[in-house]
Amino acid sequence: NAGVTxxxxxxxxxxxxxxxxxxxxxxNHNYMYWYRQDxxxxxxxxxxxxxxxxxxxxxxxxxxxxxRSTTEDFPLRLELAAPSQTSVYFCASSPSRDLFNQPQxxxxxxxxxxx
Amino acid sequence: KNQVEQSPQSLIILEGKNCTLQCNYTVSPFxxxxxxxxxxxxxxxxxxxxxFSENTKSNGRYTATLDADTKQSSLHITASQLSxxxxxxxxxxxxDKLIFGTGTRLQVxx
Numbered sequence: 001n002a003g004v005t006x007x008x009x010x011x012x013x014x015x016x017x018x019x020x021x022x023x024x025x026x027x028n029h030n031y032m033y034w035y036r037q038d039x040x041x042x043x044x045x046x047x048x049x050x051x052x053x054x055x056x057x058x059x060x061x062x063x064x065x066x067x068r069s070t071t072e073d074f075p076l077r078l079e080l081a082a083p084s085q086t087s088v089y090f091c092a093s094s095p096s097r098d099l100f101n102q103p104q105x106x107x108x109x110x111x112x113x114x115x
Numbered sequence: 116k117n118q119v120e121q122s123p124q125s126l127i128i129l130e131g132k133n134c135t136l137q138c139n140y141t142v143s144p145f146x147x148x149x150x151x152x153x154x155x156x157x158x159x160x161x162x163x164x165x166x167f168s169e170n171t172k173s174n175g176r177y178t179a180t181l182d183a184d185t186k187q188s189s190l191h192i193t194a195s196q197l198s199x200x201x202x203x204x205x206x207x208x209x210x211d212k213l214i215f216g217t218g219t220r221l222q223v224x225x
Contacts, residue, residue: 004158042119042204042215043159059212090158101208103149106158 002026006091006107013081013114021076021110023091031094032074033104034058034066036087043090049074081114088112117142119207119216127222132195136219138188138205146208150179150190153202153218162190162203195223 007022025032030051035043045058049068063085065077074093078085088111092104119140128134140148147166151159163174165181165188172179176199178191192199200223205216 040217042217044215045212092158101146103161103164104159106160108157 004091004093004105004107006089006110008110009108010111011113013078013112015081015083015114017081018077018079019081021078021089021091021112023074023076023107024072025074025091025093025105026072027093027095027105028071029093029095029105030071031096032068033092033094034064034074034076035090035092036060037090037109038087046076046089078112083114086112086114117207117209117212117214119205119214121203121205121216121219123219124217125220125222127224128195130195130197130223130225134192134195134221136190136192136203136221138190138216140186140188140205140207140214140216142186142207142209142214144209145183145186146210148181148188149206149208150177150188151204151206153204155201159204192221195221197223197225199223 004025033048034046037043044060046064047066049055055066088109090109091107094104122137149164150162152162153159163172163179176193181188202218202220204218207214
């Protein structure tokens, strides 16, 4: 039972490069989320999705894009990496019909450094 | 402004001792409050959820309390174990979003 799987676990990018953070879940959850966790700060919501083909902006969406072509996958794309995007990124999912209510199941994160 | 503040920022205790972590919030309207445990290098895992009508809830050695009048919650850990070393995050939900606290980093030493 894998739960939420994120790849890669670590990555170093140069300023201006692009990359995609992968997230997949095997629990058939409708809702998926992307967060970033900066040192000394609470998690901030970047984007979320309520189902395949539907995505919406969270609190800090600038500089990121997402897509949701299947229930299982919710990749996060950085088009032009900037030092301010250095962070730990967490993907999460939840099954509830009530967005943000049920406990969210988190992946183990992708630690991204941009130099 | 909706905020969740946790104290202390960090805490060191000896194995077998008890400890209490605090969470104060100014979120309105309030729907529920959840405590998560985050081991180093891992994602957060839910410990317990408190709704408006609940005062106390236990999950093994973890006991959460909620005072909705003063907008405070606590997480009490009894007979701490080395595996309790982690960050503990308080998350408050209002109508349409989650507000995350910055967490308390707990270290348990033998």
